[in-house]
Every structure is written in structure tokens, then in C-alpha cells.
Amino acid sequence: xxxxxxxxxSAQAKLVYLYLEATGGATIEDLxxxxxxxxxxxxxxxxALSSAGVVDRRENEYVVAR
Numbered sequence: 001x002x003x004x005x006x007x008x009x010s011a012q013a014k015l016v017y018l019y020l021e022a023t024g025g026a027t028i029e030d031l032x033x034x035x036x037x038x039x040x041x042x043x044x045x046x047x048a049l050s051s052a053g054v055v056d057r058r059e060n061e062y063v064v065a066r
Contacts, residue, residue, distance in 0.1 A: 005054055012037065016045045017054060017064065025063035 001021055008014050015035060020026055026034075031042050046062055049055035056065045 005052075007052060008049075008054070010045070010048075012041060012045050013049060016042070017049065020055060020062060021064050025058065025061040027060050027062075031062075 001018075004014050004017055008017060016031060016037075019031065019035060023030075028039060028042050028046070031037065032039055035042075037045075046055060046057075050057065050062075054065055055062050057063075
């Protein structure tokens, strides 16, 4: 497993990143159910991770960018 990028400051961003890294990708619904996060929070975190180039969207799943 890759180390968490240094520029991830929030605990939620780190949690989402680690979950995506461990599972190989997930939908927003998967993230919400497993991490007990609200959809709005997940979308905000995924938007920040995507803008930072850390996460990519592939169809309906989000994956760690390689």
C-alpha cells in the first residue's frame, strides 16, 4: 500500500484515501456506508482529492490516481 500523500491535511481525506487504496476503488454509496460519512462530506473530500490529483473518477467509482 502506498503511503498517504503529505499534502492531505484532513482526517476525512486521509480516511477516504486509505479506503480507496485498500479496496482498489469505491462508489460514493460504498464510502458512505463503510465510513459512516454523509454524502455531502464525501463529495467535498472527493472533490478536494480530485483537484489535488490524488484520486480519479472511473465511471461510477473513485480510485487512487497512479
